[in-house]
Amino acid sequence: MIPNTNYKNLKDSYLFYHIAQKTKAYLEQHPGAYLYRMGIGDVSLPLCDAVIQALHKAVDDQAVKASFHGYMPECGDPELRRTIAGYYKKRNADLSPEEVFISSGASDELGDILDLFGRDKKVMIMEPAYPAYVDANIIAGNTIIHIPSGEAEGFVPQPGERDRADVIYICSPNNPTGAVFSRERLKQWVDYANRTDAVLLFDAAYEAFIEDEDIPHSIFEIEGAKTCAIEICSLSKTAGFTGTRLGYTVIPRELERNGMRLNEMWIRNRTTKTNGVSYIIQKGGAAVFTEEGQKQVRERIQVYKKNAKVLMEALDRLGIWYCGGKNAPYIWMRCPGGMGSWEFFDYLLQEIQVVGTPGEGFGACGEGYFRFSTFGSPEDTKEAAERLVKLLG
Missing domain, CATH: 3.40.640.10 (Type I PLP-dependent aspartate aminotransferase-like (Major domain))
Known part of the structure; x- marks a missing residue:
């Protein structure tokens, strides 16, 4: 049997698996630490x-x-x-x-x-x-x-x-x-x-x-x-x-x-x-x-859009370039101080316990950029934004 040799051409680890390994290692070194997770785009609100x-x-x-x-x-x-x-x-x-x-x-x-x-x-x-x-x-x-x-x-x-x-x-x-x-x-x-x-x-x-x-x-x-x-x-x-x-x-x-x-x-x-x-x-x-279903779904989307607004206001205060947020649940920002994507990931994790997604994981031209997901809880998003301003301001 000849397997599909194209699998050899895949990168060693999938982006989000690599992030999970890094966060796991951090938590093992810092028992009881709480992480503000704004990386993977998984929703946090229940079904309507x-x-x-x-x-x-x-x-x-x-x-x-x-x-x-x-x-x-x-x-x-x-x-x-x-x-x-x-x-x-x-x-x-x-x-x-x-x-x-x-x-x-x-x-x-x-x-x-x-x-x-x-x-x-x-x-x-x-x-x-x-x-x-x-x-x-x-x-x-x-x-x-x-x-x-x-x-x-x-x-x-x-x-x-x-x-x-x-x-x-x-x-x-x-x-x-x-x-x-x-x-x-x-x-x-x-x-x-x-x-x-x-x-x-x-x-x-x-x-x-x-x-x-x-x-x-x-x-x-x-x-x-x-x-x-x-x-x-x-x-x-x-x-x-x-x-x-x-x-x-x-x-x-x-x-x-x-x-x-x-x-x-x-x-x-x-x-x-x-x-x-x-x-x-x-x-x-x-x-x-259904009419009621659409109403309830829109209410949940508004929660995530308010999260986006909180993060965008923080980046505006810091004078950091970004796109997204208004019409999407993701914010794509330029890493400050010429940092690399993974360098910025480690910096946020170690200093303020905030987890995002390094832009390099989305292709070579994503290097130097960073993605935030707005699907977290409003409380965590607000705290993460405040920590971001304090760290980078």
């Missing part, structure tokens, strides 16, 4: 009442023969697919339910979706980037074209004259930088993809955090996107489903390459490789899109 009630009802359904459900449709519950298509219409994105596929989460889908493109493809990844984009393509044996971005362009690169790619990753609002793609910039990438026959993989996991009305929530708000884009979204950060796992993917019927419809290909893939997401979880997800 509307979702909890729906989950309980779904569990009760499974206890009665008349309402019991076994395998669900592989592509998702038809009613939930209709509901999500209706959600898109409110964003001026006209989709049919058959173009919406229910998944177990965006992270899973971002790796699985590569099945549509086969192996030995050229994939364009804008950096700084979510590490899983890179690792999934290394495992698949694809050639990665790294597109660096920086402060000068607000960490939102434009197409320009690029090497041709089969697949292009775009994340907006962006993880890790919190930067958002304007309508004009997205239109440039849509036109570029249509012109070069590439497919855009649009990661919209944080769309619910957008508050500026002129920032698109979906790639399908852009004219021409249906012939070149796939959108992957998640309820993890939108509605706190990090421990529950549910997401959805949109593949338009108009999207074709070499005479093959990617929508039909994905139906074939899902019916081959999955037995569908569980009935209970899908019922919980459906509650997110």
Whole structure:
């Protein structure tokens, strides 16, 4: 048996595993110390009442023969697919339910979706980037074209004259930088993809955090996107489903390459490789899109956005450059005093017990920058911000 030798090309340790090892070592050396964790983007608030009630009802359904459900449709519950298509219409994105596929989460889908493109493809990844984009393509044996971005362009690169790619990753609002793609910039990438026959993989996991009305929530708000884009979204950060796992993917019927419809290909893939997401979880997800569910979800998002405001005010007081925060749950700051990313990580951990994420872990052009997550508790965020001002001021 010959194993997949592409695993040899992966870095020795995954970014967040390395952070966990460092924090573990610190706590072993400082028993009883309390850490202010603003690194990994995991939510801290519980699921909203509307979702909890729906989950309980779904569990009760499974206890009665008349309402019991076994395998669900592989592509998702038809009613939930209709509901999500209706959600898109409110964003001026006209989709049919058959173009919406229910998944177990965006992270899973971002790796699985590569099945549509086969192996030995050229994939364009804008950096700084979510590490899983890179690792999934290394495992698949694809050639990665790294597109660096920086402060000068607000960490939102434009197409320009690029090497041709089969697949292009775009994340907006962006993880890790919190930067958002304007309508004009997205239109440039849509036109570029249509012109070069590439497919855009649009990661919209944080769309619910957008508050500026002129920032698109979906790639399908852009004219021409249906012939070149796939959108992957998640309820993890939108509605706190990090421990529950549910997401959805949109593949338009108009999207074709070499005479093959990617929508039909994905139906074939899902019916081959999955037995569908569980009935209970899908019922919980459906509650997110009810009027009451949307109200409760927005209330939770506002808590995280207030955390972002606290951190942004601290950085403003310190005169430190940053982006993100307003339309995203992440703040991307320049490390002070010319510090390196991991150097700054160790400095904050040792001096004020604050844990963030070194920018270098998101690609070479992230060196010298640092990411804060705003998903912590308001109390911890306030204390961390005060400690940051005292340390750096």
